[in-house]
Amino acid sequence: MNCSGYLLRGDTEYEPYVSDQGKTLSINTRSATIGFTSFASYFLTHLLFLGTLVETPLYELDGEGLARKSKEVMVWTGLALGQYNLSLIFDAVPLRVFLDCGLDFDRWYPAPRRMLGSLRFMRTHHRDREHHRQTLDTVRERFDVRCGPLGS
Structure with a gap:
């Protein structure tokens, strides 16, 4: 797992959140799946270990690219991205993964x-x-940023 993309400042190279073979997971801002890196790490690791990360059609977002164009839109897009991907993850993992998530602000x-x-x-x-x-x-089209399933 590579989480270094979140720490780097400035332009970083694109690295997809999962490798083609589904063996390497990368939490970074150029291929963001959930706004909070702690949540992304928790849920994507479960998908990785279950062997369903590649098959689950999560949306990725070039957070750096969108933030350069509109920081305000980045915030709202991050919320929509999180809800969309959490919905897909909910269908792909056992319910226990959500019940055991200690990162839950609702607690x-x-x-x-x-x-x-x-x-x-x-x-x-x-x-x-x-x-x-x-x-x-709509964000992808309007702001011309990478925002969609991997490879789109």
């Missing part, structure tokens, strides 16, 4: 509130996924 809230949010996500994530994908495709 600050009481269990009943967390349960309602989780149930809402489980109920709506398929329906919302298309909206998030359309948003990401």
Whole structure:
């Protein structure tokens, strides 16, 4: 796993978040999948170990390229990207992966509130996924940045 791309400043070379063979995972800003690197590391590592990282059609975003063009748009795009990819990841990993995630900001809230949010996500994530994908495709076209599945 290569997480060095997050630490480097300035222009960094493009490196896809997963190698062609699916054996190397890279958490970086030129091929971002989830806005917070801690969440990306946690969830993508699970996909890697389950052998489903290459098959799961996650969107990648050139975060550096978009931030150069519009930092404000980068923030909102990062949220849409995270929701889209978490929806795909939710369908690709056992439920236990989400239940055991210690990075969950919702753990600050009481269990009943967390349960309602989780149930809402489980109920709506398929329906919302298309909206998030359309948003990401619009950002790709409008800002001319890499934003889509690997190789697109």
